Amino acid sequence: MSAVAGDGTATARIGISIAPFAPLLACLGLLAAWQIGALLLGTDSIPTALDALRAVPDILGDRSGLANILDSIRRMAIGLASAVVVSIPLGLAMGRVPAVASFFNPILMVTYPVPKAALMPVIMLWLGVGDLSKTLVIFLAVTLPIIYHSFEGAKAVEEKMIWSGAAMGMSRLQIMARIVLPAALPEILAGCRTGLVLALITMVTSEMIARKSGAGNILFNALDMGQYDTVFAMIIIIGALGIIFDAAFDRLRRALVAWSDTRQDIPLSFS
Amino acid sequence: MRATLSRDIVLGAIPLILIAAVWQAIVSFGYAPAALLPPPGAVFVRLVHQLGGTDFLAQGGATLLRLFVGFTIAAVLGIGIGLMAAVHRGVDAVVRPLVRVLAPVPKVALYPALLLLLGFDHASKIALVVADALFPILLSTYYGATTIEQKLVWSALAAGTPPHQVLYKVVLPAAMPSILTGCRIALVISCIVVFLAEMISSTDGLGYLLVRAARSFQTVDMFVPLISISLLGLILNALLYGARKVLLRGFPEV
Amino acid sequence: MRPTMKRLMLIAATAGAVLSAGSAFAIDTIRVGFTIPAEESKYWMMKRPERFPDIGKTYNIEWTQFQGTSPMTQALAAGAVDCATQGVLSLANGAVNGGLKAYIVAQHVYEKPGGFSVYWAVKDDSPIKTVADLKGKTVGISVLGGGTYGPFAMILRKAGVDPEKDIKLVETGFAVSEDALRQGRVDAVNMNQPFAARAEAKGGIHKLFSLSEAMPNIVHILEACRADFVDKNPALAKAYVRDITHGMEMALADRAETLKVVNEVLKAPIPVLDTYLLKDNDFGRDPKAAPNFDAIQLMLDIYAETGMLPKLSVRQFYNPNVVAPIE
Known part of the structure; x- marks a missing residue:
């Protein structure tokens, strides 16, 4: 038993000492694996990591390239924000009121698996080919995880807390806002994090079939033309955006749920 | 119990019927030409008709196979890696930054590379499904496993449970609600991605049927695969609900 | 339809109404779909608008790029664009099955004898x-x-x-x-x-x-405009086709500049483009972007023979007033 404990602390100490460099090391490892893999394969469609990295400044240095990426981020922000506003109340209501869950569950499972790309003709008919249809696609992708995580979070709220709220004379709406929402917040934020990932992905894929501007515009253009350096450079840029947004989100999350967890960052030390 | 079940079914059916009604109304009142949006009746008749033939079933079978294999691999990897990262500092240090970088990558951009590496058949499509379905499961598992109460682990260890058993006797069950939520999200994503992969480059599957019909403006034939994937979503939802009931005995039920 | 979706569509409809009311005072805008890689005349209009007397002055163009011609057929049928690049087959499919009524107004590339053939x-x-x-x-x-x-x-x-x-x-x-x-x-x-x-x-x-072994003069891509758009805005459609004609003339006259223009759109390196673009090993281009209706009819006949389409006459795509060349 003591041997196990000793192991644990040793791991922990190493963990701490490399912790600040771990992200960097992981990224370097990834790039190295990519470089070796690409060299071994030797096909044009998979450039080496160095070739792709070299193409990054070309995109970011070009004013239109930067404008394109900002266009995508703008759509993503709007889609993400509206998804958060709509799906948290819906998810919480589904989690607390069984009838609401019964009402929405089948319809969500029927509509969500339909690939939006296949609905393009009808979407184009009503929403055109501009920002609106793309933002809708992002919105739909983001609502999926947030609704289900809010649902799960609300369901797991302890009945005792609801009862005490009711005993204090709170209305149902007050109970939702002041008891269920805070209690479910960590789970909701876990949903938002997945939502953020999906937002970044759909921000690009929504520009696959019809496009005017955006990160996907650059990426799919390059893909169509077989300019794979640019394709993978764009992938690197999107990966970097992922890190930035995720770090920002993590700060926000910590600020919001500081009361609930210090344990989030204490891995179970028995390995 | 039976009463609530039938009430659930009625409640769930209302929006579905509403959709069909709105759809029919849109067509009837000319808000969309039949060439872009066929009447729902025609689509369902064609679907029932095609379900009788072996060709359609074979195409659907190919899609289902890719969907299930891809989803299963993603679930095993996602839950495994998520749990390991949650309980082991070293794994966590590697996995966390990698997830941050890789999760938001639009995987469909890698599809041409996957085609060349794995060919045009099942493997490349399954790989795309795995790549897209993995991260929601991984993130949910990690979240679920890192937020369980430390007390649970300590008491299990104090009771003499060997550490490696704590993992699947305490951590895994406690993280289960979160894991299942992740699986549900990943399942929906798998449905979309398998379709997308088949639409981009394929010789069979429902996505191929769709794109073939779309190119020649056979709108009814185009909506048959779409409705199929919708109904599939409904069936998968029921299966997940069943799985939930079995796996989450003892959790608060709604 | 989910309530959220409905709400969104309502917002969309309102926004659309507001926007279109606002643009009534502006100059006319034509919504055009394009794709890559062989529409040099349109790339000129896109990247060198100052060389065209009307663009930005009497009318504006709103460009949307599509993944191939088939989604553009859907966009035309849905009324999401006014004019777009089309293949003969995709356009015919839209006409036969999609209820699309459109005119062929110009031609981008075809297979000239001795030139490049797919x-x-x-x-x-x-x-x-x-x-x-x-x-x-x-x-x-x-x-x-x-x-x-x-x-x-x-x-x-x-x-x-x-x-x-x-x-x-x-x-x-x-x-x-x-x-x-x-x-x-x-x-x-x-x-x-x-x-x-x-x-x-x-x-x-x-x-x-x-392909040239099967038939000569294959028309690969052409420009089509929705019939209802042309009938309602004949002057605008004419101005657009005039500029396509003008763009094709400039593209053929100034190869060095065309290389730059194409590079800006395709992002393909100029040395690669230089190996074929507007050379003998490239597709053929009509000097004034005029559609070759006889060749298109021949293609429609072949599609009918192979059972891909019913028999069609190219006449339904022809509008004598709005077709290149317009000077």
Whole structure:
């Protein structure tokens, strides 16, 4: 038993000492694996990591390239924000009121698996080919995880807390806002994090079939033309955006749920 | 119990019927030409008709196979890696930054590379499904496993449970609600991605049927695969609900 | 329809109404769909608008890029764009099954005799020496059921190969076709510019047969406008077609500048473009972007013969008032 404990602390100490460099090391490892893999394969469609990295400044240095990426981020922000506003109340209501869950569950499972790309003709008919249809696609992708995580979070709220709220004379709406929402917040934020990932992905894929501007515009253009350096450079840029947004989100999350967890960052030390 | 079940079914059916009604109304009142949006009746008749033939079933079978294999691999990897990262500092240090970088990558951009590496058949499509379905499961598992109460682990260890058993006797069950939520999200994503992969480059599957019909403006034939994937979503939802009931005995039920 | 979706559509409708009310005071805007890689005249209009007297002054163009011609047919049918690039087959499909009424107003590229013709390539060490050898092989095609399929199927049938049963046909976009062939994922694959030029420069592959063996003067891409748009805005449509004519003239007259323009749109390096663009090994372009209706009729006949379409007359796509050349 003591041997196990000793192991644990040793791991922990190493963990701490490399912790600040771990992200960097992981990224370097990834790039190295990519470089070796690409060299071994030797096909044009998979450039080496160095070739792709070299193409990054070309995109970011070009004013239109930067404008394109900002266009995508703008759509993503709007889609993400509206998804958060709509799906948290819906998810919480589904989690607390069984009838609401019964009402929405089948319809969500029927509509969500339909690939939006296949609905393009009808979407184009009503929403055109501009920002609106793309933002809708992002919105739909983001609502999926947030609704289900809010649902799960609300369901797991302890009945005792609801009862005490009711005993204090709170209305149902007050109970939702002041008891269920805070209690479910960590789970909701876990949903938002997945939502953020999906937002970044759909921000690009929504520009696959019809496009005017955006990160996907650059990426799919390059893909169509077989300019794979640019394709993978764009992938690197999107990966970097992922890190930035995720770090920002993590700060926000910590600020919001500081009361609930210090344990989030204490891995179970028995390995 | 039976009463609530039938009430659930009625409640769930209302929006579905509403959709069909709105759809029919849109067509009837000319808000969309039949060439872009066929009447729902025609689509369902064609679907029932095609379900009788072996060709359609074979195409659907190919899609289902890719969907299930891809989803299963993603679930095993996602839950495994998520749990390991949650309980082991070293794994966590590697996995966390990698997830941050890789999760938001639009995987469909890698599809041409996957085609060349794995060919045009099942493997490349399954790989795309795995790549897209993995991260929601991984993130949910990690979240679920890192937020369980430390007390649970300590008491299990104090009771003499060997550490490696704590993992699947305490951590895994406690993280289960979160894991299942992740699986549900990943399942929906798998449905979309398998379709997308088949639409981009394929010789069979429902996505191929769709794109073939779309190119020649056979709108009814185009909506048959779409409705199929919708109904599939409904069936998968029921299966997940069943799985939930079995796996989450003892959790608060709604 | 989910309530959130409904709400969104309501917002969309309101926003649309507000926007269109606002734009009533502005100059007319034409919504145009385009794709890559061979619409030089439109690329000029996009990247050098100052060289056209009307663009930005009497009318504006709103450009949207699409993945191939088939989504643009849907966009035309949905009224999401006014004019767009079309293939003969995609346009005909839209007319027959999609209720699309449109006019062919200009032509971008065709296969001129002696110029580039879309071809199927095999590796130099491939056992496939003739078309008949394709039996039992995996063959790549850029778009299943696309415009090249008609002549492709004709050539195979002539050689005694049933394109439906004797080969395995897989969709291989032009961009990956070279790699798919070299990696052995396909035994034969179709090639188009600029990918053909790049692959030929590298060597190791050669032409098995080209489409021109099935029929001459194949029209690959043309410009089509919705009939209701043209009928309602004849002056605007005419101005647009006049600029396509003008753009084609400038593109052919100033090759050096065209290389730059195409590079800005395609992002393909100029040295690669320089190996083929507007040279003998490129597609043909009519000097004034005039559509060759006879050649298009011939293609429609071939599609009818192969059973891809019912018999059609090109007349329904012809409007004598709005067709290049307009000077």
